[in-house]
Amino acid sequence: MAPTRARLRHPIRPLAIALVSALLLSGCGMLDWFTSEKDPHPPAELRNLTPTASLTALWQTQVSKGTEGRQLKLVPALESGRLYVADAEGQIQALDTRSGSLLWKQSTKLRFSSGPGLGEGLLLLGTSRGELVALDASDGSERWRALLQSEILSVPGIRSGMVVVPTLDGSVYGLDARDGTRRWDYRRPMPVLTLRGMSSPVIAGDNAIVGFADGKLVNLEIATGAPLWELIITPPVGRTELDRMVDIDADPVVVGGTIYVAAFQGDLAAINATDGSVVWRKAISSHVGLAASPRALFIADDKDHVLAVDSANGGTLWKQAELNYRRLTAPALMGDLVLVGDVEGYVHALATEDGQIRARMRITKAGISDRPQVVDGVAYVYADDGTLAALTAGGALPMAPAREPPASASSPTAEGAAPTTGGLRTGLGSAGDESR
Numbered sequence: 001m002a003p004t005r006a007r008l009r010h011p012i013r014p015l016a017i018a019l020v021s022a023l024l025l026s027g028c029g030m031l032d033w034f035t036s037e038k039d040p041h042p043p044a045e046l047r048n049l050t051p052t053a054s055l056t057a058l059w060q061t062q063v064s065k066g067t068e069g070r071q072l073k074l075v076p077a078l079e080s081g082r083l084y085v086a087d088a089e090g091q092i093q094a095l096d097t098r099s100g101s102l103l104w105k106q107s108t109k110l111r112f113s114s115g116p117g118l119g120e121g122l123l124l125l126g127t128s129r130g131e132l133v134a135l136d137a138s139d140g141s142e143r144w145r146a147l148l149q150s151e152i153l154s155v156p157g158i159r160s161g162m163v164v165v166p167t168l169d170g171s172v173y174g175l176d177a178r179d180g181t182r183r184w185d186y187r188r189p190m191p192v193l194t195l196r197g198m199s200s201p202v203i204a205g206d207n208a209i210v211g212f213a214d215g216k217l218v219n220l221e222i223a224t225g226a227p228l229w230e231l232i233i234t235p236p237v238g239r240t241e242l243d244r245m246v247d248i249d250a251d252p253v254v255v256g257g258t259i260y261v262a263a264f265q266g267d268l269a270a271i272n273a274t275d276g277s278v279v280w281r282k283a284i285s286s287h288v289g290l291a292a293s294p295r296a297l298f299i300a301d302d303k304d305h306v307l308a309v310d311s312a313n314g315g316t317l318w319k320q321a322e323l324n325y326r327r328l329t330a331p332a333l334m335g336d337l338v339l340v341g342d343v344e345g346y347v348h349a350l351a352t353e354d355g356q357i358r359a360r361m362r363i364t365k366a367g368i369s370d371r372p373q374v375v376d377g378v379a380y381v382y383a384d385d386g387t388l389a390a391l392t393a394g395g396a397l398p399m400a401p402a403r404e405p406p407a408s409a410s411s412p413t414a415e416g417a418a419p420t421t422g423g424l425r426t427g428l429g430s431a432g433d434e435s436r
Helices: 005-009 014-026 029-035
Strands: 055-062 077-079 082-086 091-096 102-107 112-119 122-127 131-136 142-147 157-159 162-166 171-176 182-187 202-204 207-211 216-221 227-232 253-255 258-262 268-272 278-282 290-292 296-300 306-310 316-320 332-334 337-341 346-351 357-362 373-375 378-382 387-393 413-415
Touching: 055 357, 077 112, 077 373, 082 112, 112 157, 122 162, 131 162, 157 202, 162 207, 171 216, 202 253, 207 258, 253 290, 258 290, 306 337, 332 373
Parallel strands: none
Antiparallel strands: 055 387, 077 082, 082 091, 091 102, 112 122, 122 131, 131 142, 157 162, 162 171, 171 182, 202 207, 207 216, 216 227, 253 258, 258 268, 268 278, 290 296, 296 306, 306 316, 332 337, 337 346, 346 357, 357 413, 373 378, 378 387
16 A cells, blocks of 8 residues: 655654554555655656746745755745745845845744744744744844744744744644733644644634644634634544544635635535534645635645635536646645646646646755745745745746855756646636735
């Protein structure tokens, strides 16, 4: 029985070592990859085609050392013409979104593992030691620091003077944004075996929507931490702990009064935000996330097929299977294109209408783990090696880079993309831009 690619990417937590050892001794075929250096699901080869759209780099620069090869959740944050990026060595920078020029830089010497979250004048970053750090967004100076009980691998959220941050042990904390004082905490028991990671809280009005490793979605009141409702998206099923993994690592998406969420080895579901009732469910396994337009959802599943799903009923609109096992990011929407990054540093542009791969560009030779952040028609891509690029579609004239990247950094290269094998098709029209 072959493992899914998500299990290859995410290390198993130390508390599961005894269980894994027992399964290895039993000779279960699904664990062959533990003792083999060969990837049972190598990334699909890219095929050439004549692009039918263009991706253009407005600027590109090497801003940091990135994640240092670790599975972290360091994603760019954007606000008021500023782009904030952090790395695993504790460096945080603010850059101008139009030119990529450096506005300020701070070195904290902390081991950042997630963030920055952004709001109310604060940059919020988590560390591998369970520290939550609040920095002033104007200059990067430290405002306060709070010690929590476990590593932080989700981007903190903030609203109405309250910071909401989950930790890897299944806890969610509510902290006063003024000084980091703990106001409440909510805890769930963790399964024996989980993926390394956790979804980031989505702030919807006065509530925080949080997914957990046991497949449960919870709606918490920001002011008190009280659960307004709890719902199991996918119940654990199977004889082994590996079979029963149903983590919600993908960030939920809220559109109007509906929450869309996906679970690993589970379902994609539409949830009524008011009472937590299920509108529809569809068997799609994903741990990287989804994007939403008014009429459709776009999701990369655990085989790295990209699908468009009708947001009203969950029906499949199209499926693009040519990027098999290329370890895709969550999709991002830019006009009538769906953007995904991959393990070899490519950004692929798919048509929202039918899934055809219309263009691709290589940003770097390193992987891209987190979705492009799209604001005002520009996609900001932060690769695992610290390469940062601003891309636009449709043949816009490039701007001069603010800084020359080091000689080791790869220049962005636009190439032809793989043709789709197709699937179901429908006209979706133009999708709007998406930002965090």
